[in-house]
Amino acid sequence: MASTDDFDAPEETVKWLVDPGLVVSLATWDAIAAEVFPQEMVGELSAAEWADYGHEVWESEKPDGCPAVTMEVVDAGLDRAPVSGADSCAQADWVSEEGDLLQAPYSELPPGTPLIRATPEGLNRLDVLHEVTHLTCDLRAPEAPGHRWAFAQNFARLLETWVSPEAAVAWKMHFERRVLAAPRHTCESLLAARAEGERLLRERDESGRKRDQSAQ
């Protein structure tokens, strides 16, 4: 039986020679291109569907006593920590007194509110799981920033729960492969993996539309 329990290579054995966010992004695009995720995980949602899914996942995954998550669609401006030039289309934060790392003020939200923001390109279930992973495992420990081993373990656990054990195992495989190859990663490898993933998503979108049309 597939399980995430064997996913325990100690972080100190992993030499993060590149931005860990690059490794996570590469692994995720690889998994998308390998059709690891069903269409419902990667397909575009309406803002309302996206917010509903975020609330559902958060209510089930949040630490005890945490408030509900605020889901906010924004036009742009999430490139706080771009991975080697790649813009981010979703971002998670705990609202603080000071605002976020860009010192952008939070609207009217009280400090301590968990907040997920996304641009219209980021409205899909997979990105929600990614951002909930940040909220549940690393954003409260600034000395352990995102996309490291704890992130990968928790993301795989969420995939197991919300997608399938098979998807979790497959993502882990892509992640471990990219970690092992980490010294060779560059911004170009991310852009290439992303272009391939986006091409496949477009193809799947189009063939889905054709199927829908012929079913009508």
Ligand SMILES: [Zn+2]
């Ligand atoms: Zn992230």
